[in-house]
Amino acid sequence: MTHKNRLVIEPMSKRVMNLSGFLVQSARRFPDEIALVWGENSWTWSQMQRRVSAMAAALQREFGVVMGDRILVQSQNCNQMLESMFVCFRLGAVWVPTNFRQTPDEVAYLAQASGAKGMICGHLFPDHVAASREASPELKFVIATGKAEFGEDYDAIIDRFDGETVPLAAVEHDDPCWFFFTSGTTGRPKAAVLTHGQMGFVVTNHLCDLMPGTTHRDASLVVAPLSHGAGIHQLTQVARGAKTILLPTEKFDAAEAWRLIEKWRVSNMFTVPTILKMLTEHPAVHARDHSSLRYVIYAGAPMYRTDQIHALKTLGSVIVQYFGLGEVTGNITVLPPAEHHVEDDADARPGTCGYTRTGMQISIQDDAGNEVPSGITGEICVIGPAVFAGYYNNPEANAKAFRNGWFRTGDLGHMDAAGFLFITGRASDMYISGGSNVYPLEIEEKILTHPDIREAAVIGIPDPVWGEVGLAVCVPRPGSAPDADDIIAWLSGKMARYKLPKRLVFWPDMPKSAYGKIAKKLIREELIRRNELDGPL
Template structure:
């Protein structure tokens, strides 16, 4: 290869640090500092590293795992799940965590689709093991977390290989380390391939943009599954030698969360808007000391202005928003704590999800891939080092996901002149009524400012006259009894008439995904199950 000045440049391998190095480095620097807390047990960084090395040796020597092999993990949050990530990284294997709430058949599909050679599985999921063994011929071994009839116990294996070491695998920038399964809101879930080089950038970007002052003196509480965004967030904590604290059980116990915040002087946590809302509205937030909190990071779904204000009033100016899909590993925008304001007059951009993350670039594009002017709504597209390598073994999905080098998020939005991004909604959420494009989030924001409404989701449904109309599924605030006609009348001077939902329904609770997000797919299914969709269509 000839460079621009005529110099001969030999192609070189893009060798990078194996992500296991994040743990190894902290274990050298802070061997006796607490790395992980789960229930009544704690592990120092040196203890955690020793256990990871033992499992890495076992995977390699007892089970024959080699670089590039995929290892499926079906587990609730626990120390073994946390360790398994670094053990896979160390030998160059690919960590394939599942959403532990998925059914046996769904997990069996993930095992088959990923080509997993082995499975690490919590003792509570024997049916999942059976389904994976039945549906995945490539599956050679299973390791049980806890005592189980279906496989040898993880900790017994650790004890047998305790003290053994194995060389850390040499990896290049594009070598996969993690299959990050999308939620599969349409069709089957897809495995986004995350690589060692990409994830090193993501860790750096998180520390730069989300929690820039994180050190080994910090502590981070995990209130979401490690299989997705929380797992990536915890990599950043390990990189800085900070403590990771897991909730003692799978149950999201808000009172226990605030107790742990106080006990361990928690300084940061990663969550989603619905869980942050629960944390803020729980009475224990006023009983426990949370003065050490500096970064309460929320992502995964839009957070409405009303809920942002409640969080600011209760916690102070500590909330940090980022926007980013799993395929871009959470690295599209950031709205730092200092940019969250209670005073709307002081905030020129209420509703924004922030500005572009360091090292990334955003383009708002029309349906032909042309960049459109500020203020115009289009599809949010992105390039940069945080973008994934593509979907595993899925050329059709890759062809749809990329255009002219840009990753197409499928989200709609616009940017202002200063580069702040406003998300209008998912392209799949938009509906067309009487020829007009309607973006549900705008309506939801307005409805949530009503004092009697706690949660809301607006969906487009078929209509014989208008093509589609809106239906709003709502949850009332405790102690209120909202009147649907009164709310529709209240909306009349807040949004254009054609945007007002044709019908409102109130449920006691909103269907949510395993990650705490309000799921419109589940809401639509529930409307059908209750017969409320058919009832609307007859009108």
């Protein structure tokens, strides 16, 4: 909607800071302080900046990378992975990190969809390189991290260009810097376009809302892939000169995480609920000193109340929740430590994911785009400087994602009178039983209060009488052997009858995405593989 009386002033300049300037600034201020630790190796800020400058010079002068070119990065967490972000930003190129656990064909699709000119790839992934080259003739070069036949070694290139540099590319607010691929749980992944101007706001917002007071004296442990939320979190650490500690191995190791927290006096970390659960349930949490922790941030999925209480009792008042999709770079709500409560008293709001982030605005809307009153469930929509520029080369997805200027998250929820948001679930997760909407998250929360259940996920399955009914997949706690009928009987009276799952199945482990989320798509696939989807009700 436009207003005829709107005053329009054309800005004299749309230039913004090049995000690689964060590294430049920290290297100037703290040249000899540790910037990055990985295993037995560490790099100071000046060393990291020198390596980034050398690789940027190489990409520009030897490989012909220019502003706007996309560079695909297939890598586990390592120093080169983090460096590649700043290399791309410095050149005005676009960083296109993959989920390294994806298959060769899946990564080949990302190469083709992004129009990548080059690829930086870990030496363990030759099949990904071969598939990407076959799928994308625009892919002109591949650089290997580690010795590999498919490309020249990344560190050897740095040695050749050591001491060389190129100036920071002049960028404007809407110049792309990062293609943030969605997880693709409902179809092909889409490239959300993040820009230099947007991400400058995001960094400021993270420092304001998630970890206020962060300085160069802080240290941050990375326990998730740098390709997504953890990468945004570490960009924020670089902006303040805080050191980054990488886990030495690809596989998550809770005992090693607590050892590093103690050794490096880690003050903040980005996690997802499943990782936080594993950390706080591991015995090493009681054997290691973690008093340095100030902000243990979790996002990516709702955290069940029972797990939240356990984390609070174990770690104290240090956990921070935020809600936000990749398209909004996590910037929708925040629930700071002071709003996390162990007791469900008058001050607590069990189930909330917090209030609106600074500079953002939330609207709960019905199917027609009208804002609904407090307490009424609708789609969570958002506007503000953290919202992405749109999906790359995908006008159909853009048309569905935006309505009247609002970004439609696809998540359902409601707000209370004080502005705290409560997520009901994904619109795609909701099912209709006997004409009534059923939101699995509510049922899962109830199931997890049973002492014998460690994890739970509920999906809707077809039913000839009710249209759809609930099927609950449960992971028992070690040493327990719960009975499905007993669990359903135990749930009876704790929720309306139409919400009761009609069938329970027990698995030793729950399928999870590469980011540690319980993925309903993977659960359905596993139910089909096990021939349990169509069992008797």
